[in-house]
Amino acid sequence: MTFATTTFLDHLLNQRAQYRYKLPSRPDAGRFIDQLMRLLFPVTQDCQSASQQVEETYNRLNEQLVCLFRPLADNLPSRPEDIADRFFDNLPAIYERLLLDARAIASNDPAAVSLEEVVAVYPGFYAIAVYRIAHQLLHLDVPLLPRMLTEYAHSQTGIDIHPGAQIGPSFFIDHGTGVVVGETTIIGENVKVYQGVTLGATHVAKSMAQKKRHPTIENNVVIYANATILGGNTVVGHDSVIGGNVWLTESVEPYSLVYNQHQTDVRSKKTE
Incomplete structure (x- = not known):
């Protein structure tokens, strides 16, 4: 290994120690949001998810969210487990908002055949849903992860909604x-x-x-x-x-x- 390479690796090591945040996994963030959507709207479930109990899926999602929070723990206002509980306490209100969004699309778009079609395939609804979930996390003072979620939706739909x-x-x-x-x-x-x-x-x-x-x-x-x-x-x-x-x-x-x-x-x- 050359001196230049060793120097560069030392620089990367020092830079890593200076990072303000360690980030959760982007693929894990995407999996969490898609599995949460399948919990809220069973019309989008795959065969594996459909075979699981609602409570089992809920508990698994809670564990996944805590896992996403852990790299951010030093910058969270309270324990990851507490913030996850607060998020899921607000999930019924988010769900009701999303039903209003889906109904607005189904009622106003002549091409929409049903509410199930809107939930399953409309990119606008998906982007709005991810935004509302990310916005709630931002309201709970979770750093970075809300933007990670909306950027995931951006990559899937071409729709860019800032969680703020x-x-x-x-x-x-x-x-x-x-x-x-x-x-x-x-x-x-x-x-x-x-x-x-x-x-x-x-x-x-x-x-x-x-x-x-x-x-x-x-x-x-x-x-x-x-x-x-x-x-x-x-x-x-x-x-x-x-x-x-x-x-x-x-x-x-x-x-x-x-x-x-x-x-x-x-x-x-x-x-x-």
């Missing part, structure tokens, strides 16, 4: 690919978002990290494909419709209709 966002009930993401919801976004009730929508920040300095940087979307708003809404002071008033490809960096009043005005010419080739 605040999202009201009956949220509907239609199609979903390319949707981005930033950390300080606030979304009200019965909001519908199409693919490619960005709820983001204008360029801000790192010192603004703890400030509100992302928009507020009030109740009953529809945002169509590829619209971009930016800025912490931007508020989209309730019952508004934001058209496709709109770029919005200022607030709009309730009941607004915002759209790009352009002209599309359609001609018959026979006249040419």
Whole structure:
């Protein structure tokens, strides 16, 4: 082994000792979230999971969550076992929120055949579900793992929802690919978002990290494909419709209709 290699390995060893966090396994985090989803919604269970008792699955998931917490133990507000218990105490409320989300999709999407189809195959519902679980963990002051979970959902669906966002009930993401919801976004009730929508920040300095940087979307708003809404002071008033490809960096009043005005010419080739 050369001197340069030895020096480099020593550097890696010293760097490892200086890391603030040791991280849980990303594959384990993904397995936990998928198994939790199968517990909540049996329609998505595989043959192995279907053969197990609910209580047995619950206990196994509790153990898995504690295992995910252990690498973070020095940065948790209390024992991993206590935080896991608090999380599962809040699971019924999360479940009820997810039912509202699934029903919003099933009721509003003409292509949705049933609630079971929404739960089983809709990427928007899956991304919302993982967000709500991760958001609860963030509320319990669990570091890093919430973001790990939402990034797992991002990799599976193409939908990027930061766990710090605040999202009201009956949220509907239609199609979903390319949707981005930033950390300080606030979304009200019965909001519908199409693919490619960005709820983001204008360029801000790192010192603004703890400030509100992302928009507020009030109740009953529809945002169509590829619209971009930016800025912490931007508020989209309730019952508004934001058209496709709109770029919005200022607030709009309730009941607004915002759209790009352009002209599309359609001609018959026979006249040419």
